[in-house]
Amino acid sequence: MNRSAAPPRRPAARTHRGAAPTRRARDRRAGLATTVMVLPATVLYTALLAVPVALACYLSLTDWDGFSAAPSFVGGANYRALANDPSLGRSLVVTLLLAAFGTVGLNVLGLGFALLLNGRSRVNTFFRMVLFYPHVLSALVVGFLWSAILGTTGAVNGLITSHGGDVLPFLADPDWALGTLVGVVVWAAFGVNVVLYLAGLQAVPRSLTEAARIDGASRWQVLRHVTLPALGPSVTVNIVLSLVTLLKTYDLVVSLTGGGPAGQTQTIAYLILWNSFHDGRLGLGSAQSVVLMAVTAALAVAVAQLRRRGESAVYS
Amino acid sequence: MSLDNLTKRAPATAPPKTPEPVAPAPRRVPRPGRTVRLVFLAIVATIMLVPLYVLVVNAFKSQSQILTDPFGLPTSGTLAPLRRALQGEEFDLVRGYAVTLLFVVCVNVLSIALAGPVAYVIARSPRRRFRALMLFFLAGTFIPSQVLVIPVVYVLKTVGLMGTVRGFVLFETVLTLPFSVFLYAGYITTVPRALDEAAALDGCGRNRTFWRIVFPLMRPVVATMVILNTFSVWNDFVNPQIILGPGSGLYTVTTGVYAAVSQYQTDYTVVFPTLLLAVAPLIVFFVFMQRHIISGLAAGATRG
Numbered sequence: 001m002n003r004s005a006a007p008p009r010r011p012a013a014r015t016h017r018g019a020a021p022t023r024r025a026r027d028r029r030a031g032l033a034t035t036v037m038v039l040p041a042t043v044l045y046t047a048l049l050a051v052p053v054a055l056a057c058y059l060s061l062t063d064w065d066g067f068s069a070a071p072s073f074v075g076g077a078n079y080r081a082l083a084n085d086p087s088l089g090r091s092l093v094v095t096l097l098l099a100a101f102g103t104v105g106l107n108v109l110g111l112g113f114a115l116l117l118n119g120r121s122r123v124n125t126f127f128r129m130v131l132f133y134p135h136v137l138s139a140l141v142v143g144f145l146w147s148a149i150l151g152t153t154g155a156v157n158g159l160i161t162s163h164g165g166d167v168l169p170f171l172a173d174p175d176w177a178l179g180t181l182v183g184v185v186v187w188a189a190f191g192v193n194v195v196l197y198l199a200g201l202q203a204v205p206r207s208l209t210e211a212a213r214i215d216g217a218s219r220w221q222v223l224r225h226v227t228l229p230a231l232g233p234s235v236t237v238n239i240v241l242s243l244v245t246l247l248k249t250y251d252l253v254v255s256l257t258g259g260g261p262a263g264q265t266q267t268i269a270y271l272i273l274w275n276s277f278h279d280g281r282l283g284l285g286s287a288q289s290v291v292l293m294a295v296t297a298a299l300a301v302a303v304a305q306l307r308r309r310g311e312s313a314v315y316s
Numbered sequence: 317m318s319l320d321n322l323t324k325r326a327p328a329t330a331p332p333k334t335p336e337p338v339a340p341a342p343r344r345v346p347r348p349g350r351t352v353r354l355v356f357l358a359i360v361a362t363i364m365l366v367p368l369y370v371l372v373v374n375a376f377k378s379q380s381q382i383l384t385d386p387f388g389l390p391t392s393g394t395l396a397p398l399r400r401a402l403q404g405e406e407f408d409l410v411r412g413y414a415v416t417l418l419f420v421v422c423v424n425v426l427s428i429a430l431a432g433p434v435a436y437v438i439a440r441s442p443r444r445r446f447r448a449l450m451l452f453f454l455a456g457t458f459i460p461s462q463v464l465v466i467p468v469v470y471v472l473k474t475v476g477l478m479g480t481v482r483g484f485v486l487f488e489t490v491l492t493l494p495f496s497v498f499l500y501a502g503y504i505t506t507v508p509r510a511l512d513e514a515a516a517l518d519g520c521g522r523n524r525t526f527w528r529i530v531f532p533l534m535r536p537v538v539a540t541m542v543i544l545n546t547f548s549v550w551n552d553f554v555n556p557q558i559i560l561g562p563g564s565g566l567y568t569v570t571t572g573v574y575a576a577v578s579q580y581q582t583d584y585t586v587v588f589p590t591l592l593l594a595v596a597p598l599i600v601f602f603v604f605m606q607r608h609i610i611s612g613l614a615a616g617a618t619r620g
Contacts, residue, residue: 033522034441037433041493042449044430048490049456052467059467066469113360116353123354129606130361133368135613136602137595138551140570144577145367148374148587155370155386162384187364195614241617248460251553255574269462277558282466289463296460 060287065280078287087263087271088288095267098182099246099299105186106242107235110193115223117194118201128198132191139188143255146184147171174264177257181265184256185249193238200234201227236307240300247296268292371595374588382584401576401589409593412572419556419568420549422485424542427492431541432534435500436526440512450501456494464491465558472559481566484559488552492545495616503537504530543605543612550598569594 060078064071082088113131117124134142149155150170157167170180204227212222250269253259259266259274266274268288276285374382375398376390385391402409434453438446468487469478477483507530515525531538553570560566567575573594580586602609 030522034437037437037523037526038446038449041430041434041497042452044486044490045453045456045493048468048471048487049459049464049493050452052464052471053459055467055470056463059470064470069474116357123357125606127357127361128610129603130364132606132610133599133602134364136547136598136609138553138570140551140553140574141591141595144573144581144587145371145591147581148584148591149367149370149386151581153383153582155374155382158383158386192614192617195610196617199614244460245617248462250462254553255578258578269460272462273465273554273558276466282469286466289466293460293463297458 056286056289056293059283060290062283062286064282064286066276066282067280071283074283078284081284082287082291087266088268090264091266091268091271094178094265095247095249095269097178098185098249098267099243101182102185102246103239103242105182106190106193107238109186109190110238111197111231111235113190113194114197114201115227118198128191128194131194134188135191137188139251140255142184142188143252143257146180146187147256150180171257172261174261177261177265181253181256185246185252188252189242189245193242196238196241197231197234200231200237203234204230232307236304239307240303243299243303244296247292247299268295368599371588371592374584375592377585377588379583379585382588397585397589398593401586401593408567409569409572409590412567412569413597415566416550416568419481419485419488420546423488423492423549424545426485426489427496427541427545428538430489431493431496431500432531433523433526435497436504436530437522438497439501439504440509450497453494453497457498461491462554465554469558478559479561479564481560484556487559488549488555491555492541492548495544496541499537499541499615500534503534507533539608540612540615543609544616547609547613548616 059071061073061075062071063074063077113127117128147154151157152167152169152172154170156170161167169176171177208226208230209222212226217225248269249267250273253265253267253270257265259270269292272285272288272292275288276282370386373389374386376394377397378392378394381388381391434449438450472478472483472487477486511529512525515529520528550568551570552568553574556566556568556571557574560568560571562571562575573590576590577587
């Protein structure tokens with residue numbers, strides 16, 4: 001039975017006893033091949049991603065300074081320190097404001113320009129490219145560039161003062177700086193949302209919109225009652241993505257405001273890395289990153305749930 | 317060619333339109349609307365491009381002209397700032413390019429070599445343990461890399477790879493794995509199984525079947541992933557800054573720009589040329605490959 005299932009081309013002489021390989025031997029060889037294919041990636045991934053996630057939770061309960069091999073266990077001290085840390089409160093506010101306004105900006109502009117650029121033409125391709133290009137640049141460069149444009153001696157203020165005006169505190173006043181941060185984030189990233197919404201628009205069946213037009217709906221009515229409801233899943237994806245991305249804003253803060261003025265634009269991600277690698281309190285940083293991970297997951301799930309409920313309300 | 321000419325000439329030879337009092341077709345888009353749309357888009361495009369314009373013109377000016385006339389064209393164009401930025405005292409930009417390119421190539425090759433076979437096994441095996449493995453990899457797409465960097469420092473220190481190129485490349489590769497495995501496995505399920513079976517009948521082992529038969533068919537997804545990984549490694553700032561550290565003397569383009577620009581933030585003859593040299597290759601690459609890059613990066617954005 002087993003022998004009859006042997007591969008036809010395999011020469012019998014290749015096995016020890018001159019007989020065709022048994023199924024078990026072949027299975028073992030196939031199993032070995034599978035292991036060779038699966039193991040390297042799985043081991044590396046476990047060591048450098050799965051273990052670190054668990055390790056972050058453990059380190060958040062220690063006083064690790066980044067150097068000692070055996071950090072001592074301090075229980076919930078880091079989390080208690082977090083609750084009493086005034087800079088954490090401010091950075092939470094900054095991060096949430098940035099995420100909220102940024103998400104609104106990215107999605108309003110993203111959807112708006114997607115509707116404007118829907119359809120294949122050379123003009124549309126060109127404008128899509130122009131809207132998208134900042135995303136190609138590193139956030140660090142984008143931040144440095146805008147700080148050279150909006151800084152106290154920057155290009156815009158240079159233009160204003162040479163016409164006898166007063167310097168505008170784009171980056172020097174805490175509230176202005178937060179606004180500037182939101183603006184630059186949106187400038188740099190809404191091209192991605194345009195592209196994602198365009199992909200969503202491709203999936204809206206033409207027959208639906210055409211049927212509505214034939215039934216005498218105006219362009220606005222078609223948009224409001226046909227296109228937008230059909231875009232539901234796209235909207236969810238875009239909102240969740242914007243939120244998750246904005247909650248971890250770091251590079252842009254470093255280069256645009258440097259967390260300033262006076263630490264007033266530090267995001268959580270900035271605070272995590274500052275505490276960890278500037279102050280050498282990696283235990284505290286771990287506690288903050290555990291909090292960030294939890295907040296991100298909770299918000300993403302909440303938004304997805306809300307949207308789903310909203311959609312089922314539309315369709316029921 | 318001839319067809320083209322025909323359609324182009326037709327209106328010219330046609331008699332001028334007689335103003336017939338026909339009811340206007342309700343479907344036709346009114347011209348003013350189209351013009352308004354174009355003008356609006358042109359204004360937006362200008363806003364988007366102004367920073368790039370400022371970057372380019374100011375890279376060729378003296379500090380005093382940048383301060384007094386930031387938006388004007390350079391009056392006495394000079395290449396001195398650009399040359400100085402290229403050889404920079406803070407960091408050698410040419411060397412930064414070489415180092416970054418090396419990282420990009422290593423991460424891409426390793427990522428394909430590791431993620432391809434796993435994705436193949438996952439896609440082709442009905443076994444529960446491989447479905448669980450897929451979920452295990454998928455979970456990684458939701459972990460922000462900033463959260464990982466602290467414990468990864470701990471792991472790399474323990475195994476003695478902290479501050480080394482090997483440690484950095486391995487970590488960057490692992491960051492690419494979740495999404496690669498996800499995309500590759502999805503794509504492989506669209507490749508007909510009959511191909512594998514034919515190869516197996518011919519005595520081809522599993523590993524060889526993947527690399528010889530299936531992998532050559534995966535060009536579109538692999539291209540997407542390569543674009544994605546290239547940009548994420550090239551633009552990464554946190555990981556090289558922390559894992560390689562300033563002590564190693566190895567700068568990527570981003571950490572080098574940070575070292576050069578953050579110290580001289582008001583010396584615009586350093587800022588603008590350095591930034592311009594850092595982004596110019598990316599922009600050129602983008603203009604020529606925009607269709608692939610946009611779809612690749614948009615696919616990557618959905619990984620969160």
